[in-house]
Amino acid sequence: MNVQALPATKGNHNLLSYEETAANFDWSTVEKEFSWSTTGKVNMAFEAIDRHALSDKKDKVALYYSDAKRDEKYTFEQMSQMSNRAGNVLKSVGVEKGDRVFIFMPRSPELYFSVLGAIKLGAIVGPLFEAFMEGAVRDRLEDSAAKVLVTTPDLLERVPVGDLPNLETVFIIGDNVKEEGPIKDFNKLMQEASSQLEITWVDREDGLILHYTSGSTGKPKGVLHVHNAMLQHYQTARWVLDLQDDDVYWCTADPGWVTGTSYGIFGPWLCGVTNVIRGGRFSPQDWYETLQRYQVSVWYSAPTAFRMLMSAGDELVKQYDLSNIRHILSVGEPLNPEVVRWGSKVFDLRIHDTWWMTETGAQLICNYPCMDIKPGSMGRPIPGVKAAIIDDQGNELPPNRMGNLAIAKGWPSMMRTIWNNEEKYQSYFEIDGWYVSGDSAYMDEEGYFWFQGRIDDVIMTAGERVGPFEVESKLIEHPAVAEAGVIGKPDPVRGEIIKAFIALREGYEQSDELIEEIRNFVKKGLAAHAAPREIEFREKLPKTRSGKIMRRVLKAWELDLPTGDLSTMED
Numbered sequence: 001m002n003v004q005a006l007p008a009t010k011g012n013h014n015l016l017s018y019e020e021t022a023a024n025f026d027w028s029t030v031e032k033e034f035s036w037s038t039t040g041k042v043n044m045a046f047e048a049i050d051r052h053a054l055s056d057k058k059d060k061v062a063l064y065y066s067d068a069k070r071d072e073k074y075t076f077e078q079m080s081q082m083s084n085r086a087g088n089v090l091k092s093v094g095v096e097k098g099d100r101v102f103i104f105m106p107r108s109p110e111l112y113f114s115v116l117g118a119i120k121l122g123a124i125v126g127p128l129f130e131a132f133m134e135g136a137v138r139d140r141l142e143d144s145a146a147k148v149l150v151t152t153p154d155l156l157e158r159v160p161v162g163d164l165p166n167l168e169t170v171f172i173i174g175d176n177v178k179e180e181g182p183i184k185d186f187n188k189l190m191q192e193a194s195s196q197l198e199i200t201w202v203d204r205e206d207g208l209i210l211h212y213t214s215g216s217t218g219k220p221k222g223v224l225h226v227h228n229a230m231l232q233h234y235q236t237a238r239w240v241l242d243l244q245d246d247d248v249y250w251c252t253a254d255p256g257w258v259t260g261t262s263y264g265i266f267g268p269w270l271c272g273v274t275n276v277i278r279g280g281r282f283s284p285q286d287w288y289e290t291l292q293r294y295q296v297s298v299w300y301s302a303p304t305a306f307r308m309l310m311s312a313g314d315e316l317v318k319q320y321d322l323s324n325i326r327h328i329l330s331v332g333e334p335l336n337p338e339v340v341r342w343g344s345k346v347f348d349l350r351i352h353d354t355w356w357m358t359e360t361g362a363q364l365i366c367n368y369p370c371m372d373i374k375p376g377s378m379g380r381p382i383p384g385v386k387a388a389i390i391d392d393q394g395n396e397l398p399p400n401r402m403g404n405l406a407i408a409k410g411w412p413s414m415m416r417t418i419w420n421n422e423e424k425y426q427s428y429f430e431i432d433g434w435y436v437s438g439d440s441a442y443m444d445e446e447g448y449f450w451f452q453g454r455i456d457d458v459i460m461t462a463g464e465r466v467g468p469f470e471v472e473s474k475l476i477e478h479p480a481v482a483e484a485g486v487i488g489k490p491d492p493v494r495g496e497i498i499k500a501f502i503a504l505r506e507g508y509e510q511s512d513e514l515i516e517e518i519r520n521f522v523k524k525g526l527a528a529h530a531a532p533r534e535i536e537f538r539e540k541l542p543k544t545r546s547g548k549i550m551r552r553v554l555k556a557w558e559l560d561l562p563t564g565d566l567s568t569m570e571d
């Protein structure tokens, strides 16, 4: 691949040399950062919040929260007290170690208090996107046999309380809550609750969080993570997010998605860093304002958001003072080289891609400040982790060959089970010693990994393997294209042909000339065989709430097939 690498960032970074650290690193050294390496007693919420509340960081701002109506801040000491109160509220209805406590609400300070409070009791937290409809909520509460739910008056109508025999209590966060049956007024009880709480110490292998993630078929899977994951949350927050004491950090992900917990809660607070949470919906103006207002220095977001900011134009971004940003990262989808180039132009910074999954619990393949970036590559495995491209028999493939992206089993934040579905869990580990991700990729001679697509998405056209991501990335370089989703469509002659779904940027009209122009653009810029034979324009592309283009849905629509689980799809 012919790319212009962006040189390593100057400055003092936590990870000084990738090669040297990767050659010598051992996870047991990370344990020594935490008191449980001597006591054996662990609790994520203690390490993330209380530990700092007991130190000279107690008056440091832990959380800046704002949305259209609220504007608040909490120090580590206040976070400790508020999460103690939330813990006491949950305890008052009998929440104990191992119980599932689900949180179904938009971002708010109370969401964070409840998550931390539940963890302090040793309960397992289940965060749910606010946009889930009744069926999705029911599936998740039923499968996990949740005992307690924390939600808001608006969302309550989507909770089939009467049909869920295990659900004993529903806390409502709102005004004038009518307490009746299982319904309780969270805010009232918070006021009455003590700010002292005896923490429940647990084992490092005890359950921490249950993230439901959708499969392409069948019901959503409950991915269980344990307290031990903190080793990797912490270490990657140091190496990859490069968090340092005076940073102001903003992760734009909602806690309904794994990025919003691993790196919206655990990673930054384990490092004792100031965390910005902005509620409400995305708008370019609002996001730039948030970056400016809090003087954000480290910013973790997603390709879909960067593409939308890019579409909003460079004039807009120039109206803000964003000079405090020193480090930008991306996750969730392939990061198009065009977006990396745009980032270099408008922020004068490289955007660092990071690859991982709900199942992996934390970052695994990343770009680091101390390492050159090849735009379009996900980077290299974090020190302490081995990644490889393997064939279906488990043989490691040489550089530049596309295959299964696999990780040597046993990194600290690896999922520990799929709730109620051990068989599904085992299916990830069928090749001895490896976790097989379901993504296809290749590795170049220098050990950089290049994402190609989900295994099911790879296109075989006239004998050539084409990764949809490469085609999509070329497409969005065309000035008319805002977003693109590419699939393989069965074809009697070529096996498959490439079909592209395109959302146009504002000011562009669809026409046959434009189709021809776009097709030629890909032919010239990528390869003739990679140019889409069919192009269809759409107002919007189907996306998950975390911003991923759902190629399987495009394919199902195209072929009139069942779409599978749609609970994570945007409205």
Ligand code: 6R9
Residues within 6 Å of the ligand: 213, 258, 259, 330, 331, 332, 333, 334, 335, 353, 354, 355, 356, 357, 358, 359, 378, 437, 438, 439, 451, 453, 454, 546
């Ligand atoms: C953290 C998260 C996991 C899937 C993963 C892959 C895609 C994530 C990516 C990426 C290309 C990256 N993905 N990061 N693809 N480049 N940097 O996103 O978890 O929601 O479970 O999604 O997302 O396909 O397998 P999750």
